[in-house]
Amino acid sequence: MRWLGHRLVEASALVLLALVLGLTLNAVRREPLPYDLPASLLLTQSGARVVFTGEARRLFDDAHFVFVDAREEHEFLEAHIEGSLSLPPARFDELYPELRLWTAGQPLLVYGESGNILAADDLARQLLAAGEELVVILAGGLDAWRSHGHPVDGGPEGLLGAEGSAAPAPRSAEPADRAGGEEEEQ
């Protein structure tokens, strides 16, 4: 028993050291993992991983990921992340083929309005079910993106299925052009 007691003291010392080391390491990390992250962000329903604003900005600058807006069209028209495409989960079946033409298998970053990722998670689930390989969700959504001062845009550019929407869409011809081009390749 005495032997076990000594071993437990030694083990506790190591755990304490690791605790200090681990917490310090997280604090000096480029993007520390927040300790108050809600469970819905820690483990999404869709299984897609969550990225934080800093990492999302790097993905934005790399221009490899395509940003997809999971909010309603009228919200998208008001403001969205620069260069993103609009795909409300409710109209997924109708608009997904058009998204495919734009993205051509690129990885996707999905975002919603705020820290509530319900819509984004739903969209991510549908995208993964449709065969997309890599889908990530932006924690904090557009609110967090905007509050960090990252580029936000307004207007109909990037609106998929513009004919069906109530808003005028001057650039709706462009996806159609590209759609034609892609079809020729196939």
Next chain:
Amino acid sequence: MTPYLPFAALTLLALLLAYGVAAWAARHTAGAALGLWLAWACRVALAAVFLLAAYGKILDPYALASSIYAYRVVPAGVAIVTGVVMPALEIVAALALLSGLLWRGGAVVFAAMLAVFIAGLFQAIVRGIDIDCGCFGKESSPVSFWLIARNYGLILLALFPLARDVWRERLGFAPRRRGTRFSRPRAAR
């Protein structure tokens, strides 16, 4: 607390069973050079495995916290702190095993961790939770009985040197230590 009781019981059972095997092996090699070599091999192998595991996990605490939470044993906050601290603990304990400084503590830490892993894997399989084990960070495999067997092998690596230490004291091969490494009473020297 009640839902954790079967979990704790499983952990303890895993430890006791493995200790039985390790103690048997240590008893029969206590006086032999083979035992010494075996103990060192165990320590080095265990440290290597956990350093590898820590390397895969330390770069992405979110993924680790997420896979811990996916076992549905602990709340989100605990999973996050564990995800942040676990790789550091693996490194600290592995260095202890390799350097010899507090190595018994390191072996106890690994044995306890592995017992918890075994219990976690077992409950996930029994409850039918289909998840990745998260054992080595990104290079993960789905939970299965094979992983439990693997952890049992690793737990033996942790317990053999400890059991050897106990037997050598008991059989009089090593000077009996009353205190820890740092507080040995003068009379015993």
